[in-house]
Amino acid sequence: MKDSIVFDADLSPLRGTTLAVVGYGNQGSAQAKILRASGLDVIVGNVRDSYWEKAERDGFKVYDIPEAVERAQGALLLVPDEVMPQVFKEKVEPSIKGKDDFLLDFASGYNVAFGFVRPPSNADVVMVAPRMIGWGVTELHSKGMGYPVLVGVEQDASGAAWERALALAKGVGAIGLPGGVAVKSSFQEEALLDLMSEHTWVPVLFAAIKACFDVAVEEYGVSPAAALLEFYASGELAEIAQLMAQEGIFEQMKHHSTTSQYGTLTRFYKYYDQVRELVEGEAAQIWSGEFAREWSLEQQAGTPVFSRLWRLARESSMSKEEHELYRALKRR
Known part of the structure; x- marks a missing residue:
């Protein structure tokens, strides 16, 4: 990422990639819908609860988290920070073993920055962190507006992690629209500022x-x-x-x-x-x-x-x- 502030990006690094949105709460549902509207292939991974049912009503194919990750080449981990370490260790990490250049996206730097989650070396580990809650993302997108995100790369296994991170920022409607901006950051910086x-x-x-x-x-x-x-x-x-x-x-x-x-x-x-x-x-x-x-x-x-x-x-x-x-x- 040459520039520290980016207003648009190319979606092509994610074309042909199945993305699993893990967690269908406020942020998960907002990002999944916008990714789909951007023309990307999206499935949902969730526990079998009311959010699973909501994702199905919204027209997504929904799977238990390990199966969703197994079916995908990238995952947006959008479960709460306090349950993220257990979800990652038990349900995400086993499903990405042996999958080279798997894309792991976090919306918060917290767990990686402080060592509660330690992704395997075969994955691109990126952060696309919206600076607002899920309903704000949805409301702005409904008006054709973008929003600010912090973008960071903790691990670049593929050699194209920055390009993939920026493509995600565009895919979730943050950049490429009026008012949208991606600011280069890091997991440590985002966690500190937040x-x-x-x-x-x-x-x-x-x-x-x-x-x-x-x-x-x-x-x-x-x-x-x-x-x-x-x-x-x-x-x-x-x-x-x-x-x-x-x-x-x-x-x-x-x-x-x-x-x-x-x-x-x-x-x-x-x-x-x-x-x-x-x-x-x-x-x-x-x-x-x-x-x-x-x-x-x-x-x-x-x-x-x-x-x-x-x-x-x-x-x-x-x-x-x-x-x-x-x-x-x-x-x-």
Whole structure:
């Protein structure tokens, strides 16, 4: 891949290749349908559950995962990260032994980057990672639009892994359409960036909103409904996020009052050093593999911490007030 940013590619590296989409959840169903619409040969591998039935209703030939992989020359592994190691070891890897230049595509760098999945040497190991969830991919494609993906190659057994990865990016509707772009990356880089978002600005934002709600309601007697609507429930936050994506994080501020701009900019510089220190610490834990080990041990223990934190979040006063407001607004 000569250029770090690519807007279109050739589908020919995948012509005549049967692709098995493993996992027919939100991302799997979206990518399978678009690959088929792109004229490629697609089958589905899944366990026998409601997703199997949905894939059949959508017109796909569906097989147990080992058989689907056996029938294919490439597989898009689109099962959740937490079950990927077991699925790969038990159902995918045995079916690709002896199949030279088999194409393995991952939509996330996590398991390969941190060593939970170790593909065999006979496979091209590529990553086409959409920067949005499955329904967003489907919605954009229905409008004739592309979307951003990170593309990486961990292992090039065939000598054409980059070409095949970019062909996949085109096949799933990311590039070759308005708004679509593939950015050269790596499994390690994608895993770091994805986890950095999840460990830093997302929880910081959630914590800030909850702190604002608690202070406004508990210390100043503000109506809970008014606080929720102001801080996020009105949808203004989503509109700001959309403008950030379209115009840039600072440029979108011109749509706000000068009072708003002044308050945001002065406090941005006030908070930056504290947040930078937090981000540096979290990034170091991610890059070293410490978080991956922590999450793996949590899963092995039956997710007691994860379950308790979910319960605490749902039992919080803000969550209860949100439920009442959303029920009144007929959102629930």
